[in-house]
Amino acid sequence: MGENAATRNHNNHQAFGVVSIDVPSQDTSECFDDDGRIKRTGTVWTASAHIITAVIGSGVLSLAWAIAQLGWIAGPAVMFLFSFVTCYTSSLLSECYRTGDSVSGKRNYTYMDAVRSILGGYKVKACGLIQYLNLFGISIGYTIAASISMMAIKRSNCFHESGGKNPCHMSSNIYMIMFGVSEILLSQIPDFDQIWWLSIVAAVMSFTYSGIGLGLGIAKVAENGGFRGSLTGISIGTVTQAQKIWRSFQALGDIAFAYSFSVILIEIQDTVRSPPAESKTMRKATKISIVVTTAFYMLCGCMGYASFGDFAPGNLLTGFGFYNPFWLLDIANAAIVIHLVGAYQVFCQPIFAFIEKLAIQRWPDSYFITKEFKIRIPGYRYPYKLNLFRLVWRTIFVIFTTVISMLLPFFNDVVGILGALGFWPLTVYFPVEMYIQQKKIASWSSRWICLKMLSMACLLVTVVALAGSIVGVIFDLKVYEPFKTTY
Structure with a gap:
């Protein structure tokens, strides 16, 4: 072969x-x-590190709010449930790295390759559509999160200088535009996803702001002299009964978003050496990474809720539950921005490459699409290759995501929608269906029924979480004026 x-x-x-x-x-x-x-030279430890780096991101910032909606009983229970389901379905997905025999079968290098080899047909196109829509949504979510963090730095300094007297209201639009301009420039770098140091910087930044959030939560609990919150979450009166229900549903989407990594599991598995069988190594790596991630999430989410109770902010570091030390908040929010500037490119590169490949296949003789101009850059050995189609198409894409972000700058709602859209199809449905096909599990056998029931239960959770997040957007739009509202 x-x-x-x-x-x-x-x-x-x-x-x-x-x-x-x-x-x-x-x-x-x-x-x-x-x-x-x-x-390949990867081990169980390198695979675990890749997963932890991919999982621990901006989603951790909304966990305190999510637990506040569910309470001390349901909040941690739901988080454990998501961790269990993700761990289990990831182990199923790891069995699909090779088609046929798990030791000598044909290797599938990406998630899409696995779907194509095992399921085929229209499911390949459906998987691709869901993947690219999810990546597109993540680019919008990251634009919103980065702009909120930039705005938080400005507000933190303003609040400190005024001694707390100035409410420091401002618009997020200028910060979204600044983020968009930086992404337009970075998007012109070909193969940005192959810059090895990007993952290291992202990992350091994500642990930096997550660690600061955890530290501030512990300090706040000590200052309060105890834990805040209740067994059932935010109380009726603080919110209406309808809001309580919808917010609880949205919290499910926020937690699901925090555990989204199945879409890159096959790619990580492709770095693992063999023997032993890659699936065996990945099962161990998944368990290790899920345990570490869940422990970290529990600490951050629960400490955030313990600090603020019903009033836990939607974004732990920008909701201004914390005001001091202001310089530490500035460091944390700067780390978020640096992380998201690079992460935006990593997630958008597959979209860029896909569209550009289609364009070349459709118009192979087009000067506009295929011609590259070499531009000498002082200090660099190799010239930069400028492609007009890449310049125009990627610029339009970034502008489009920036405008949508300016129209819907709601961090929690967008995170909930992304978590809901990606959880069932990518984390549960395709891994379950591929595993059934791969292992030739007989229809209506006990194992087949259990796997189908798991998939249907997770579909219900996805629908409920998506509904809650959409209702959240509708509620926010009632008091929001595009391009005018300040925070």
Whole structure:
């Protein structure tokens, strides 16, 4: 399966905007894998680190608010439930890395490759559509989160300088525009996702602001002299009964968003060396990373709720539950911005590559689409290759996401919608369906019924969470004027 397998895989990758390097198969097994590619060196620990880096992100900032809607009983219970379901379905998905035999079967290099090899048909297109819509939504969510953090730095300094007398109201629009301009410039860097240091910077930044949020929560609990909150969450009176219901539903979406990593699990698994079987290594890595992540989430979410009770802010570091030390808040919010500036590009690169590949296939002789101009940059060895189509298309994409963000700048609601949209199809449905097909589980057998019941139950959670988040947007729009409202 040397050259033919490599060629097939190259075509699969190109069809969905993933750039790969094909290496011809060699006789020696010391440097090359069974498919002719350079030998993988990943271990259970490197895979665990990749998962933790991918999972712990801006979603952690909304967990205190989510637990506040559900209370001390349901909040942690729901978080444990999501962690269990994610761990279980991830173990099913890891079995689909190789089609057929889990040791010697054909390798699937991406999530999409696995769906194509095992399920095929219209489900491949459905999976692609959901993936790209999810990535598009994440770009909007990151624009909102980054602008809120930039605004929080300005408000924190303003509040400190006025001694708390100035409410420091301001519009988020200018900060979204600033973020958009930076992304327009960065989006012109080809293959940005291959810059290895980006993940390291993102990991350091995410642990920085999450750690600061946790530390401030612990300090606030100590200052209050005890834990705040109630067993059932935010009380009727603080919100209406209808708001209590819808907010509880939305909280499910926020928690689901915090556990979203299944879409990149196959890609991470492709870095793991073999033997032992990749699925065995990934099951261990998934368990380790889920335990670490859940413990971290519990600390951040529960400490945030214990600090503020019913009034836990939607974004722990920008909701101004904390005011001092203002310089520490500035560091935390700056870390969020740095993290999201890079993360935006990482998540948008597959969309960019996919559209550009389609354009080249559709108009291969177009000067506008295919021509590259070499521009010499002082201090750099290689010239920058400017492509007009890439310049125009990526700029329009960033402007579009920025405008949508300015129209709907609601962090919690958008996070809830993203979590709901991505949870069932990508974390549950496709892994379950692929596992059933891969293991040839008989219809209406006890295991088949249990897997289908799990999928249907998670579909119900997704529908409920999506409804709650959409209602949240509707409530917010009643008091919001696009491009005018200040915070």
